Amino acid sequence: MLYGLGKDVERDDALPLEWGRKAAEQGHAEAQFFLASCYRLGSGVERDEEQVFTWVSRSAAQGFDEAQSGLGMCYHLGEGVQKDDAKAVHWFRKAAEQGHAGARGALAHANVSV
Numbered sequence: 510m511l512y513g514l515g516k517d518v519e520r521d522d523a524l525p526l527e528w529g530r531k532a533a534e535q536g537h538a539e540a541q542f543f544l545a546s547c548y549r550l551g552s553g554v555e556r557d558e559e560q561v562f563t564w565v566s567r568s569a570a571q572g573f574d575e576a577q578s579g580l581g582m583c584y585h586l587g588e589g590v591q592k593d594d595a596k597a598v599h600w601f602r603k604a605a606e607q608g609h610a611g612a613r614g615a616l617a618h619a620n621v622s623v
Contacts, residue, residue, distance in 0.1 A: 526553040533564060541568035542576040549588075562589030569600060577604035578612040585615070594619075 526547055532540030545564035548557045562583050568576030581600035584593045598621050604612035605623045616623060 522553060533567075536567075536571075538568045538571040538573040538576065541565070541571075542573055542579065545576070545579065558589035560589070569603075572607075574604045574607040574609040574612070577601075577607070578609050578615070581612060581615060 526544075529540050529543045529547070533544040541564045545561050545568065546552070547554050548560040548564065550556070554560075562580075565576050565579045565583060569580040577600050581597045581604065582588065583590055584597035584600060586592065598616065598619065601612040601615045601619075602621070602623060605616055613623065
């Protein structure tokens with residue numbers, strides 16, 4: 510990721526995505542979440558809600574709390590998947606149980622306990 514920042518190396522915006530994709534395809538949960546974020550923001554790739562859902566789902570299934578919260582948001586907003594508040598709460602709760610503050614806030618906003 511240092512290439513994307515230009516920290517101690519020449520800046521290259523394509524390399525973080527290239528290496529992130531390789532790591533994601535090999536099952537690295539944080540890299541899968543990074544790739545989902547790239548698709549969500551259109552950073553180095555075209556925005557693609559289905560790809561967001563695909564990669565955040567893979568990461569969340571491995572227990573990565575950021576991805577679990579992100580998957581909850583996908584279900585809440587209907588991003589890349591049909592909107593489903595019960596599934597949103599399920600994934601927000603999994604993230605909140607690991608101490609994820611954003612997921613706790615989402616549950617509080619929905620008046621759901623952890």
